[in-house]
Amino acid sequence: GESVGLHLPTLSVQEGDNSIINCAYSNSASDYFIWYKQESGKGPQFIIDIRSNMDKRQGQRVTVLLNKTVKHLSLQIAATQPGDSAVYFCAEQDGGYNKLIFGAGTRLAVHP
């Protein structure tokens, strides 16, 4: 079936370093991708999104890169802070439907 997967289940970084979280997707028809942050016991929080007609989008301290050739998505967090510690999910959406398919998630642990 269709799925979105992640390469790394956990990522530990030093405070101030840059973090890169990767995601692979399998549905070539997906045209909208989103990164969510989920803190323990809370719902997912929207971070940044990108459409398939773009390959890069920047936000505040975050950048999402999309490589449609290899069906790969990444989230870059600059100057990672302790408050960035959470589980990060990528999600894909087929433009014909509103359903989101979530990846397995990566736990980001930021150490002082």
Added chain:
Amino acid sequence: GAVVSQHPSWVICKSGTSVKIECRSLDFQATTMFWYRQFPKQSLMLMATSNEGSKATYEQGVEKDKFLINHASLTLSTLTVTSAHPEDSSFYICSAPLLATPSTDTQYFGPGTRLTVL
């Protein structure tokens, strides 16, 4: 930004009882809402799509008679777990898309409801 609320935030019930969870879009209307289930240390799994004024669409493997969904208004969807059993214990999360412009359809998530069935 768009806000989605859920009530209750947590609930403990006895096996065999039914539990209703509410999902509300507070500052926007949502003709569609989504219900997810998340087990510990796992990802979100879509259970069903709630459609205002019509029947919900369930994902494969989700029992529609066990997880009753009602979307009676443009701001409220409810999920009722009927005859709950311990294996239904999970974190239930709803979401609603904010159709701000034709180019964006960001989904906003509620804070989740922790269900524990004894």
